[in-house]
Amino acid sequence: MSNGVTERTVSERLQGHGIQASAQRVAVAEYALRTTDHPSADVVWAKVRESFPFLSRATVYNTLNLFVAKGLLRPLVIAEGRVVFDPNVEPHHHFVDEETGEIHDVPWDAVAIRSIEPPRDFELRDYQVIMRGSRRGRPARARPRGSSRSSVK
Amino acid sequence: MSNGVTERTVSERLQGHGIQASAQRVAVAEYALRTTDHPSADVVWAKVRESFPFLSRATVYNTLNLFVAKGLLRPLVIAEGRVVFDPNVEPHHHFVDEETGEIHDVPWDAVAIRSIEPPRDFELRDYQVIMRGSRRGRPARARPRGSSRSSVK
């Protein structure tokens, strides 16, 4: 995207980040580096297996963690009980739809921050705004899918 | 804090929020509603058992979820693999020390936001800034405790 010459194919992109390409890694990359969703590891496994059945769960986890270590993906801890992966590694914010659990990207410029003060003695490495809400016109009833914390009757 | 008359004891505070008091619930509340940490359920279990040994794991989870439902606690999904509970239910931000995994409160006024624009068609219910970094003077080496995502050798 940002450079028209290098990193044209997924394979080249992996090599450009010091990753030895392989059939499994390319298959995972094809989905995980292109999606605009924020899929969990098991979602990636399910999606990729549709077109590439010879792929173990362990390899998906290994590969995603490798991509994170090499800066191709960013792990997000936002939704309960699972890490999701974000192929957009540039600074941006997130909006969580509390109805569906879906995570939407919010451009960095959608939030104008005048000043930000970390706690004394702490060094701010990065930050983002987590917004929560739902689609307009819906009153927010049920909990986000997959959550269901306890009965509390 | 905010009101000097009602809700003086923990027991009264529970009743004021429509919660039937009990020995276990008071014991959990005594710790979980007063702490300035952001403990996970199992941390709460360990801490409370020090002074109140007759407490099952299930009751801790039930109680914390009840407190959340009644607005005494807020669940935070920030650190990997576990939900933590925040007795400060007023709007504020959080700073995650990536060295230790500790979560620190950041006052609402420490961030001055000029404008914030949720995605089109979405209604913003609430938001907060998640900051990440570490104590001044440390170069940020090891991953936060309890994390340790994969080897990637």
Next chain:
DNA sequence: GTCTCGATCTAGACTATGTCTAATGGTGTG
């Protein structure tokens, strides 16, 4: 083309967080 060895892939065991179920225990009312 064959060999070799490190890298990659894999099934399945294992750990940890959280939920659920079914049984038990306590408390107040009549």
Next chain:
DNA sequence: CACACCATTAGACATAGTCTAGATCGAGAC
């Protein structure tokens, strides 16, 4: 005391993620 109701409990269960030990692959040396 009998009854209803709710809280508590142990342990089973579900799920996310890690780890291990062995099988397989493949890039480079010959």
